[in-house]
Amino acid sequence: MGVFCAALILRLIPVLLARSLGIGLDDMFQYDMLARSLAAGNGFRWYASADLELLKPYVDFDLTTVDYDPARGVETSFRAPLYPAFLSLIYLLVGSGANRFFAARLAQAFLGAALAPLTYLVAKKISPENERAAKISAWFVAAYPILLAYPLGLGTENPFFLLLLASFFFLLKAAQVHTYTGTQVDTYTGTQVDTYTGTQVDRYTGRQAHTYTGTQVHTYTGRQADSETSRQVDARFKTTELPNYKTTQLHRFHLSSFLLAGFLLGLTALTRSVILPFAGLAVLWVWFALKQKRGALLAALALALTVAPWIVRTSLLHHKLTGIETSMGYNLYLGYYPQGNGSFVFGPSLDLLPILDDAERDQVGTQKAIEFLRAQPERFVPLAVNRLGFFFGLEKRVLMYFYGNNIVGFIPFPFLLALFLVMLLPFVIVSLSAALGASLLRWNPPTVLLALLFFAYLLPHVFILAEDRFHLALVPFFAVLASLFWTGGWESLAARWRESRAGKIAVALALLAALLLLLNWGLELSRDADKIFQLLGPNGNFSNYPY
Template sequence: MTATVTTSNRFRAPWVIFWAGFLLRVLVITIGHTYKIRLAQDHFQFGWEMGRIGRALATGYGYADPFVGHTGPTAWVPPLYPLLIAGVFKLTGVYTAFSAWILLTLNSLFSAATALFIYEIATRCYNQRVAKWSAWLWAVYPAALQYAIHWVWEMSLTAMLFTWALALALRMRNIGESETDTDAQSTARWLGFGLLWGLISLSNATLLLFLPICGLWILFGAQRLTASIGKAALASVVFLAILTPWIARNAAVFHKLIPIRGNMGAEMYAGSGPGSNGFAFMATLPLEERNPETMRYKALGEVEYVRQQGEKWHAYMTTHHAHYAAISLKRFYFFWASVPHPVEKHAEGEFFRELDYGFLSVAGVLGLLLSLKNRIAASGLFACAFLLLPLTYYFVTVAARFRHPLEPLIAIFTVYLFQSAQPRRKHEAA
């Protein structure tokens, strides 16, 4: 029992890292007044489509109206974060400054908690020195704060859930343990795995590309494969139980199977149709209630509108293969090098933002490659995350925030890269 407790404690981050990260974020929100969100376009920047849906839920219109006016039911975005927004709106008012402060504080809680899982991942795969530097980097580095303190959106929640799922996967594979834990793949852990991935799917479904790889990687490390397969089946039941109410709602409302979100056709046309250039600065629909395109969306209903937009994109793409290939490569570059802001932004600030973003991508990828070269535990799993998580964005649309779920790993790899470049002292522990 003593050995188990000692091993467990070794992977737990000092709570001062969490509190420093959380309080720093709340301080910046409060002193910097980041909760005072612009009123333009009827508060659209207060959560964008998710904020609109949160308002509709809080005011009795149901899960609906993602853009402007009352346009009817929607499955434009997954429901987890809009439901959180709606709950806050019910308590403290729709689009109020206090609601913004609460939501950004919750984001800060999710973001600060991510540092705890960063510490565990880095300790299990590397050592406590890498773990402390990585967790502190996440806690106080300005780039790691930005989405928690400025954006009413799901990035901080998704990053926390995904990093937690990775830490759980390492526990289930006994990575970093000094002794073999015969119960590493317990029923409770498998159920937790299913729960986490159910929540991830309802927060940001693009991460689901990684789920089969992660689940199989855990199973391949099982000491009793048959027993673990049975537990994995239970985890699948939990996962499906979390998704089922949302799928059933969509089937009842739209009379169509929409597993998580139903906007692909519209996004493809907006991102890769006529006039597309790889950027995604504007909403997919115009934010004027009397705009013909918005009126068409309302008249057709979301499902038919998305279907027609998808057909238009397909017709365009069949005669513009080179254009689609070119902007897909451009989106690949933007994902890793940063999506430039519009030209009216301050050029100096834009230069340093892009430099910082691109530097972290390069350092993160180099740290991952070094981890693969040195056969660091789970580095192959992490490489799969780097390959799969961005894949959808290369071919549909891209924004800087889409990299955020990978940024906890990027922090770890960056620290590992630079610490590996330092001469080791003879007495230093590996």
């Protein structure tokens, strides 16, 4: 509770200071349009005539390809629905006046603050014996600078970060519940006997002693544990009915955990569909890693039922099978634009906006991206490498945009430099430490799930479009891994190295990852040196950098 209150206070400070702040980015404007339309009962529509007039100086919209209603706008499938729906609930409560942005930011401050205690809970599932590491990771997320400012923006990141972390937590919780169902094999820890019964070896923690007792003598039975063979188990205790639980109640709770995990994955996908590859892999993880076929089917069913209504809606809108959102073609167009670098590029980002038919825009963007690749196939690999670098890039973009466009006014050089370092260094520290901390994990179902998340979330960005802000969804997970290194220190790495050949490989890969991160940031600072010097100069607040 304390970490939540601290995180909330830290997020409320910028919200209160920016009480009268409007919105400036096109993404925010689009989410606001959709939310106002939903709150007014007009459905998922945007670009009504009043909004269209505001954008006419910048975009020449083509109204001939859609059934345009000047009063209500045009139906859209370009954006995922959950975040606009969240905003619309706030607008219903406070109205659509100028104070709606402040109300939304207040609500988002609570969402952001909830990340801290949830990070603690995830850390406890990944490393149950390391209470100190769990607390450190929670406090790190509570005070992470860029996350303090995110409630100011109208963006999907605000619910997405929380829903992703909650989905991951309940997947781990569903796995752990499996240890209390009377099964002979504990798939969560990898031991041969249920850990609740007091077995001798916990391969998940790597300790020879039972984690409940902290000794090699089991306090339930008084028998000495055999950490090598795991043969001495008190059969009488195993067959005794578990206290305060009924088998049927445990079974129902076990199954409901998988349903809840699937439901949360569905909500996460309805916020940003980029998480769908991980959702699919998570279901397979339940099936194969946990060996829970019924749990996998329940999670998949909950996921499918959550996203299906919206997929039906978008498919009916476009008269063909359509996904949750139709932004893929737009992102591919930007990601493979001939003069682009694999990241967001202002200018080309306006090319497809005049097309109000989302299906047509998606098709045109995809076709253009294919044409770009066919014309220059040799760019595919370099662009993927670029995007990998952008994904793990330094978090300077927000500062360069807001300060460079004089939104916050002039800041004297010493304070600006200090702010610059405060914004950049936390990610440097946590990502380097996370790389080292990852080598301390044991290969078990929670570690496998974490690896699947990193792989499935990173891969679409590497091959489509990447920005440094996309890695923020992983910061709580980085904090969990980093805290393992912070609490164990270099001694823990040395012990892991001496432990086995696998330990040597893990530590070597961790050091390699850290070196690659340093190389990436060095290249980035070299590439953007002129912009950074201009930003830190006497007229840096008039640099007018595009977002």
